[in-house]
Amino acid sequence: MTIAKLADNLFVSPQIAAAELDALKAQGIRAIINNRPDGEQADQPASADLEAEAKARGLAYRHIPVVSGKITDDQVAAFDAALKEMPQPVLAFCRSGTRSTSLWALAHADEIDTELLLKRCADAGYDLAGLQPRLADRRQAASAAAAPAKRAIAGYDVVVVGGGAAGIAVASSILRLRRGTTVAIVEPSEVHHYQAAFTLVGGGVFNDADTHVPQAKCIPPGAHWIRAAVAGFEPDHNRVILEDGERVAYRTLVVCPGLKLDWEAVAGLNETLGKNNVTSNYKPGLAPYTWSLIQGMRGGQALFTQPPMPIKCAGAPQKIMYLASDWWRSQGVLNDIHIQFNNAGGVLFGVKEFVPPLMRYVERYGIDLAFNSNLKAIDGPAKKAWFAVKGEGDKVETVEKSFDMIHVCPPQCAPDFIRNSPLAAESGWFEVDQETLRHPRYETVFGLGDATTTPNAKTAAAVRKQAPVAVRNVIAALDGKPEEAVYDGYGSCPLTVERGKVVLAEFGYGGKLMPTFPFDQTKPRWSMWVLKRHILPHMYFDVLFKGREWMAKPKVVRSAPKRVAIAAPTEAESRPARAAKRAAG
Numbered sequence: 166m167t168i169a170k171l172a173d174n175l176f177v178s179p180q181i182a183a184a185e186l187d188a189l190k191a192q193g194i195r196a197i198i199n200n201r202p203d204g205e206q207a208d209q210p211a212s213a214d215l216e217a218e219a220k221a222r223g224l225a226y227r228h229i230p231v232v233s234g235k236i237t238d239d240q241v242a243a244f245d246a247a248l249k250e251m252p253q254p255v256l257a258f259c260r261s262g263t264r265s266t267s268l269w270a271l272a273h274a275d276e277i278d279t280e281l282l283l284k285r286c287a288d289a290g291y292d293l294a295g296l297q298p299r300l301a302d303r304r305q306a307a308s309a310a311a312a313p314a315k316r317a318i319a320g321y322d323v324v325v326v327g328g329g330a331a332g333i334a335v336a337s338s339i340l341r342l343r344r345g346t347t348v349a350i351v352e353p354s355e356v357h358h359y360q361a362a363f364t365l366v367g368g369g370v371f372n373d374a375d376t377h378v379p380q381a382k383c384i385p386p387g388a389h390w391i392r393a394a395v396a397g398f399e400p401d402h403n404r405v406i407l408e409d410g411e412r413v414a415y416r417t418l419v420v421c422p423g424l425k426l427d428w429e430a431v432a433g434l435n436e437t438l439g440k441n442n443v444t445s446n447y448k449p450g451l452a453p454y455t456w457s458l459i460q461g462m463r464g465g466q467a468l469f470t471q472p473p474m475p476i477k478c479a480g481a482p483q484k485i486m487y488l489a490s491d492w493w494r495s496q497g498v499l500n501d502i503h504i505q506f507n508n509a510g511g512v513l514f515g516v517k518e519f520v521p522p523l524m525r526y527v528e529r530y531g532i533d534l535a536f537n538s539n540l541k542a543i544d545g546p547a548k549k550a551w552f553a554v555k556g557e558g559d560k561v562e563t564v565e566k567s568f569d570m571i572h573v574c575p576p577q578c579a580p581d582f583i584r585n586s587p588l589a590a591e592s593g594w595f596e597v598d599q600e601t602l603r604h605p606r607y608e609t610v611f612g613l614g615d616a617t618t619t620p621n622a623k624t625a626a627a628v629r630k631q632a633p634v635a636v637r638n639v640i641a642a643l644d645g646k647p648e649e650a651v652y653d654g655y656g657s658c659p660l661t662v663e664r665g666k667v668v669l670a671e672f673g674y675g676g677k678l679m680p681t682f683p684f685d686q687t688k689p690r691w692s693m694w695v696l697k698r699h700i701l702p703h704m705y706f707d708v709l710f711k712g713r714e715w716m717a718k719p720k721v722v723r724s725a726p727k728r729v730a731i732a733a734p735t736e737a738e739s740r741p742a743r744a745a746k747r748a749a750g
């Protein structure tokens with residue numbers, strides 16, 4: 166049986182047999198939708214029989230039969246409702262899988278660009294070209310319905326999507342370098358997280374409260390904070406669409422909404438995260454639970470996981486493992502704990518120069534390395550986890566492991582509203598030129614931070630070097646200047662190998678070493694611990710967030726003058742920004 170992934174919560178396949186239900190469950194499927202009317206073919210299993218077999222295995226089941234070529238809107242709504250209500254991920258099937266795919270595509274036609282939708286289905290092996298007119302009609306109808314709701318369009322010189330590390334840095338810097346620029350930051354969250362210290366909190370050496378800061382304190386004076394989430398883009402009209410349908414116009418756009426932590430991709434994880442000894446420093450607020458589990462562990466099996474790349478701070482899944490091991494060593498219980506690093510990849514660290522020092526710590530702590538081992542499902546109360554383990558000849562088998570504690574790094578991908586937008590690359594990430602951080606098809610659009618296609622280490626350290634590049638190029642675009650700044654791929658990972666020692670890995674595109682200091686940075690050092698623990702938080706809040714470019718001046722090259730596609734916002738349009746500026750003093 167071949168099953169194809171259409172979305173995070175949905176797989177589709179041709180007709181399934183009862184004998185295949187156990188295998189589907191083992192792959193993480195939690196619910197079945199049958200879209201085939203009974204009796205289409207003589208050898209077809211009856212829906213009631215399949216339902217009984219599925220339920221006997223704890224799988225949810227629904228029968229939403231549709232006739233090929235005659236899918237009604239009610240059936241689309243029923244399918245969509247079932248997908249939302251049933252445990253996920255769901256497997257939907259019909260004779261070939263085409264009807265199930267069509268139902269899903271029609272249910273999402275209003276929110277996903279038609280071409281992208283057709284491509285997504287084609288990638289899964291289903292050609293829905295015949296459905297194109299109906300999909301396009303639904304998309305148009307949804308836009309028309311949303312139109313009356315939209316309020317007056319506000320306009321700004323610069324609109325920044327996301328007020329995280331990158332968004333705040335860019336907005337501050339633009340306001341500092343180009344006085345009078347109207348800047349809006351679109352950010353739904355009331356709290357900003359200083360994520361780079363989450364590992365230290367999990368290791369018991371940093372105060373969790375200091376990592377969560379009111380967003381209002383981060384928004385730079387002079388910027389207008391739009392407390393909303395962006396839902397889509399209209400790059401041909403230089404506008405972003407907010408969740409409530411309101412449009413915000415821009416002369417230049419900077420997109421930096423971070424990435425999506427895909428907790429749903431590991432079956433059972435969401436239900437157990439934060440209890441049953443299942444933790445993750447990647448979830449804001451959960452690092453103190455990691456620390457309490459580390460302290461409580463006196464013996465047994467401790468699992469640490471790393472999903473396929475790319476992820477943010479690729480060192481974080483192992484950094485917490487070293488800090489935990491060092492703590493257990495100091496408590497005299499290290500020999501009673503079996504520590505295993507389950508890494509979906511095949512190497513300990515992506516830049517080869519840093520592997521030997523890390524291997525010395527792996528050996529010192531007696532860590533068992535399990536490469537090509539990808540966490541797929543977890544049962545918290547039973548303290549069991551299942552891994553897809555790639556062996557000889559890429560043969561994959563499911564391996565069950567017990568744990569007394571587990572630290573999970575979740576799979577990561579581009580946010581849905583980026584993935585489903587015309588600004589996404591094939592991979593789903595926000596497409597930019599890796600040097601100029603400019604969108605290849607829209608010259609007034611820029612992107613940086615974790616959300617983009619740039620093949621650097623996704624870190625706040627990278628943001629520190631990207632922000633000045635994006636800022637220079639935004640200003641050049643606004644002013645029509647013939648110059649462009651370029652980014653060299655710099656990123657950094659302070660590897661906390663023990664309490665009081667850090668290996669500071671700094672590298673650019675292609676793994677090229679880019680050390681800041683004139684000594685061998687592959688050596689673990691106390692000075693680099695002091696940098697990570699005490700200096701970098703100040704660099705983040707007092708340098709990066711204030712728009713200062715200490716040790717981050719970009720290289721600038723000449724380029725053809727850039728045209729900016731729309732004129733400056735009108736009097737009426739720029740009023741919100743000026744009001745905000747006055748309020749901010």
Ligand code: FAD
Nearest residue numbers: 327329330331360361394395422423478614615624625626
């Ligand atoms: P974020 O800082 O994540 O900000 C994205 C912002 O966009 C958020 O405020 C979010 O609310 C907002 N947003 C989301 N959706 C929308 C929407 N639809 N509309 C508008 N706004 C939206 N980096 C280091 O340099 N060193 C480290 O040691 C380090 N360790 C880490 C350890 C852990 C456990 C984690 C989780 C991260 C670590 N990082 C580290 C990585 C670092 O935090 C990120 O790379 C950095 O925050 C990326 O910045 P960003 O602005 O792209 O994304």
